[in-house]
Ligand SMILES: O=C(O)CCC(=O)C(=O)O
C-alpha cells in the first residue's frame with residue numbers, strides 16, 4: 001500500500017514534476033520512511049525534552065468591555081511569543097468542525113483523485129486550489145511528513161460568491177453546503193482578523209485601522225488544510241521543519257491531536273491544542289511592518305505513530321504594491337527604522353530567493369533573510 005504523503009510546496013509546477021511525484025508516490029511504503037523524508041540524526045525531536053505551554057489568551061469578547069486590557073495583552077503576546085490563542089472569535093464551533101471534517105474527506109480520497117489537483121497551482125489571477133506537500137525542488141532539508149490542500153481566494157475586497165464558488169468547486173466533491181460553510185468560515189476569519197489587527201494598531205499607539213484596513217481589505221487570503229498521517233517512525237521525520245510564515249498573520253485551527261511546537265529563547269515548546277480556539281501567529285510581514293516590534297515566531301510540527309492530525313491555516317498576507325513600511329509614529333531617535341522600505345511584492349521576491357539559496361538547510365525562516373533587509 002502506498003502512503004498518503006507527498007512532497008510539494010510550489011504554486012508553479014511543471015507537468016514533468018507532476019509525473020515525478022506520481023512515481024514517487026508509487027514507491028512509498030507504509031511500513032517505512034523513505035530516506036529523503038528522514039531528518040538528520042542531530043535535528044530529530046526528542047519528545048521527553050519538551051514542556052507544554054498554554055499560550056497567552058486573547059479573548060475577543062472583551063473588545064468592548066476591557067479594550068485597554070486586551071490591547072496590552074496583545075502587545076505583550078505579539079512581542080514576546082509572537083503567537084497566542086484566540087477565543088470568542090465569532091466562528092461557531094459547529095462550523096469549525098464542519099470545515100475540519102470536510103478537509104479530512106479531501107485527504108481520505110484516493111491518491112488518483114488528489115493528484116488531479118496537483119497541478120492546479122498555475123491557475124491565473126492567484127485564485128484556485130491545489131494539492132501540495134513539501135518542496136522537492138528546493139533540496140534544503142528532508143521532506144515533510146505532510147500533505148496539504150490549499151485554496152487561494154485572492155484579495156478580501158474582491159472576494160464574492162462567484163470566487164468562493166469557483167475555488168471550492170475545483171475539488172469535485174465540493175457541494176453547496178461546503179461552499180456555504182467556506183463562505184461563513186471566511187467571513188468569521190475576516191472579522192476576527194480585523195479585530196486582531198485593530199488591537200495590533202492600538203497596541204503600538206496607531207490609528208485603529210492602520211493595520212486592519214490593509215489586512216482585511218486589500219490583503220490576500222489563502223486557506224490551507226494540512227494533513228499529517230500517522231507515521232511508523234515519528235522520531236525520524238517532521239510534519240513541518242522549523243520555519244516562520246513569510247506572510248502577515250496565520251489564524252490556525254488545530255484538531256485535538258497536537259504536534260505544533262514553537263521556539264522561544266532557543267527552546268522548543270509544545271503548543272497545547274484547545275478546542276474551539278484559534279492559534280494565531282505573527283508572521284514575517286508583520287514583523288517588518290511593525291518595525292521589528294512584533295515577533296515572527298519560529299515553529300515546526302511533530303508527528304506521531306498513532307493518529308493522523310489535521311490543521312487549517314487561514315493565511316493573511318499583504319500583496320503586490322501594499323507597503324510594509326512601518327508608520328512614522330514608530331520611528332524616532334531611540335527607535336530607528338529597522339528595515340528598508342519595501343512593498344509586499346519586493347518582500348516576496350526576497351523570500352523566494354532566500355528559500356532557494358539560504359545557507360541553513362534546516363530552517364525556512366525570516367531569520368535567514370531579515371539581515372539582508374536591514375535599513
Ligand atoms: O499544522 C500546524 O500546526 C502548523 C502548520 C504551519 O505551520 C503552516 O501551515 O505554516
Ligand SMILES: [Fe+2]
Nearest residue numbers: 243244245299
Ligand atoms: Fe507555519
